[in-house]
Amino acid sequence: MMPKIVLQPLLLFLLFFVTLCADAMVKLPALFSNNMVLQRQTNAAIWGTATAGKTVTVQTSWNKKTYWAKADAGGNWSLKVSTPGYGGPFSISVAEENTIKLENVLIGDVWLCSGQSNMEMPLAGWGKVMNYQQEIAAANYPAIRLLQALHVTSNTPAKDLAVRNNGWDICTPQTIAEFSAAAYFFAREIYEKTKIPVGLIHSSWGGTIAEAWTSFETLQTLPDFAAAAKKVRTTPELDKASYDEQMKQWGQKKNQADKGLVSGKPVWAAMDLDTSGWQTMQLPGLWENKGYPDLDGVVWFRKKVTIPGSWNDKDLALSLSTIDDDDITYFNGVQVGATIGYDHDRVYKVPASLAKKGDNYITVRVMDNGGGGGLYGDAKQMFLGTTAGQQIDLSGNWIYKISFTFKDLPPAPESPQNPDRPGVLYNAMIHPITRFAIKGVIWYQGESNAGRAGQYRELFPALIEDWRKRFPSGDFPFYFVQLANYRKRASLPAASDWAELREAQLMTTRLPHTGMATIIDIGAADDIHPKNKQEVGRRLALIALNKVYGQKNEYSGPVYQSQQISGGAVTLSFTHAKGMSAKDGSLKGFALAGSDKKFYWADATIKGNTVVVRSASVKAPVAVRYAWADNPEANLVNNDGLPASPFRTDSWDGVTKGKK
Structure with missing residues (x-):
């Protein structure tokens, strides 16, 4: 039997004192760490917690100055x-009672980098940008610093930012591989042209909606979002x-709804399965581009391979x-792997005991929870192989069968970490930064x-103005990327929600100190994540270099300004039009309509800073x-090779009008 332990009064006091001191020590938010970057030529805020009523002393080595702040009743201080x-x-x-010393601090420019998966897309990992191995190996930039926010949601504004590695990293091949590619290439271009240190705060989350990044207060002014934000x-x-x-x-x-599972057994993975009713799909590729634009649920894929x-x-x-998003993978009816999450490579071991000479069957149960779904990515990374490097190519035709869609089920419980709720990402991943x-x-x-997209015309500018109200930098530059070309190319002019979203982005450039990088020329029909993030970052940097850093470079492709109709022709005027030309042959992508609102492909020719458009099918053009x-064939560029932004001259109702 253990003896009874009695704590003496003095010991109790000492324990209480030590605990009190530990709680009262001066502490800093995650934004302040070794290797950080502070914004140059400003009065930069530093804040934290300490003993209530105590004075905190801050000393800065660049000017040998000392600053003081007194902690309030809640222990909060700032200066x-x-x-x-x-x-x-x-x-x-x-x-205060203790001392925190932040070393290797740089003074430079701090850029907040945010958005969804195309901003989040890392150089390596699930991203694998163009030439990613060489880019990572060359990423030795000690004057570029990285702060990576973690995925967190909150129903109310959070005080601190959750970050990887407890703070800032120096840009090296080891730290850049899983960091935002677009942000890195932007910073690299800025630094190489100016030699000013760059701090990147990367706070993004793939697949997320803009209203999740907007504050509760601003959402209350937008009727479409007020009630949901209040909830x-x-x-x-x-x-x-x-x-x-x-x-x-x-x-x-879900399991009960899955026809491929019977009492938990994967019957659709059986080797002797009758697949006469299955269809064929070319892989890799998202099934949204293969005839199923609204499918969220489970699809089983199957392929026979001869070993x-x-x-x-x-x-x-x-x-x-x-x-x-998620998969369970079977080989000859036996599970060999399973992964949750779209942002992971799938490489599974097939033991020798499962593989046999002749016909073998690979079956993949794919569950898509929203957005894109299916087996996508690099065709060269779809193979069955030996350790000696012998490979069987698995790209090409697979058979498939839809098991069920989520429309067949009651709504899923709402996750407390669901990022697609109004305001929750602003609260957790932006609000803690707003004093910086x-x-x-x-x-x-x-x-x-x-x-x-029609709703985005109001939402996106509101988000920008919202953030500007909350940061001490005020009316700061806000530069964004227009959506790339994506999905199957249409043979005839047609409505497009992606075109309408691009238009909403173009309209947002009316706000002061904004800029838009057009990338309508570097997307891919079967990949929502363009691999050429180098050019994305460069085009964003061109805007900043001109507007922030005073360089005289061109930063935009041609932007539509006005039209004049004369007879059967329409003459279009542009800004940023110096040296306009058709990249690779004659101009493409122009369509003309009369008052009947029916569009026909048109002939277009360049005359100086204008483009003249005609169509034999439209005698009296209007628009x-x-x-x-979604994925236009378009090739109008200026002298710097920058592509013209998609546009229209009409204001007729689009396919997203009224969509909420």
Whole structure:
């Protein structure tokens, strides 16, 4: 039997004192760490917590100054320090009862980088940008610093930002691989042209909607979002245990709905399965581009492969590139792997005991929870192979069968971490930054709002103005990426929600100190994530170099300004039109309509800073559209090779009008 322990009064006092001191020590938010960047030529805020009523002392090495602040009754304190032109490394000392010393601090420009998956897309990992291995190996930029926000939601504004590695990283091949590619290439271009240190705060989340990044207060001014935002604000955070139990019950309903599973057994993975009713799909590719634009649910894919006898008694590697979102993979009816999440490579081991000479069957159960779905990515990464490098190409025809869609089920329990709720990402991933001095914002988002593009005309400018109200930098630069070309190319002029979203983005450039990088020429029909993030970052940087850093470079492709109709021709005027030309042959992508609103492909010719458009099918033209499609064939560029933004001269109702 253990003896009874009695704590003496003195010992109790000492324990209480130590605990009190630990709680009262000066502390800093995650934004302040070694290797950080402070915004140059400003009064930059520094804040934290300390003992209530105590004075906190901050010393900065660049000007040898000392600053003081008194902690309030809640222990909160803040002050501002004056920052010079740029340079470093410097140090900052923060002291009360304890001392925190921040080392290797640079003074430069801080850019907040936000949006959805095309901003989040890393150089390596699920992103694998163009030439990613060489780009990572060359990423030695000690004057570029990285702060990576973690995915977190909150129903109310959070005080601190959750970040990887507890703070800022120096840009090296080791730290850049899983960081935003677009943000890195933007910073690299800025630094190489100016030699000013760059700090990147990357706070984005793939697949998310713009209203999730907007504050509750601003959403209350937008009728389409006010009620939903209020519900979020007034709903208590659901505890994980309750949510897990609700999800368990819903998961049972999913399994019951899956025709490929019987009592948990994967009957659609059986080797002797009758697949006469299955259809054929070319892979890799998202099924949204294969005839199923609104399918969220479960699809089973299957492929027969013939293994040579020389592979007997060898373990094999099954590589399926990338799957959106979740998969369970079977080989000859036996599970060999399962992964949750679109942002993971799928490489599974097939033990020698499963593989046999002759016909073998690979079956993949794919669950898509929203957005894109299917086996997509690099065709070269779809193979069955040996460790000796022998491979069987798995790209091409697979058979498939839809098991069920989520429309067949009751709504899923709402996750307390669901990012697609109004305001929750602003609360957790933007609000904690708003006291920090920044130079500006780069933004790449819109895909998830394309179905409500008409609504985005109001929402996106509101988001920009919202953030500008909350940061001390005020009316800071806000530069964004227009959606790339994507999906199957249309043979005839047609309506397009992506075209309408691009138009909403173009209209947002009417706000002061905004800029838009057009990338209608570097997308891909079967990949929503363009691999050429180098050019995305460069085009964003061109805007900043001109507008922020005073360089005289061109930063935009031709932008439609006005039209004049004379006889059967329409003459279009443009800004940023110097040296306009058709890249690769004659001009393409122009369509003409009369008062009947029916569009026909048109002939277009360049005359100086104008384009003249005609069509034999339209005798009395009224309106012109250019690159008005999901994936248009468009080739109008200026002297700097920058593409013209898609546009239309009419204001007729679009397919997203009234969509909420």
